[in-house]
Amino acid sequence: xxxxxxxxxxxxxxxxxxxxxxxxxxxxxxxxxxxxxxxxxxxxxxxxxxxxxxxxxxxxxxxxxxxxxxxxxxxxxxxxxxxxxxxxx
Numbered sequence: 001x002x003x004x005x006x007x008x009x010x011x012x013x014x015x016x017x018x019x020x021x022x023x024x025x026x027x028x029x030x031x032x033x034x035x036x037x038x039x040x041x042x043x044x045x046x047x048x049x050x051x052x053x054x055x056x057x058x059x060x061x062x063x064x065x066x067x068x069x070x071x072x073x074x075x076x077x078x079x080x081x082x083x084x085x086x087x088x089x
Contacts (some may be wrong), residue, residue: 006022006023006025009023011023017031023035
């Protein structure tokens with residue numbers, strides 16, 4: 001297999017790659033301004049804009065996370081499982 005060496009970071013790349021997998025520099029040495037490595041900080045990524053499925057064109061807004069308890073707290077108590085009343089979800 002043929003390889004080419006990146007002129008920016010000196011990483012070895014396969015001949016089938018058009019740009020360096022590590023820094024995004026192209027074969028001709030020009031930098032790709034839109035390159036973002038896989039291990040980049042996810043906070044710096046732009047947020048995903050998702051439209052509502054029921055009303056197209058209306059963006060969805062993050063309202064928080066919900067944590068639900070798995071099952072009823074009353075029925076296990078009646079059956080003798082007192083520990084279920086101490087579960088905080």
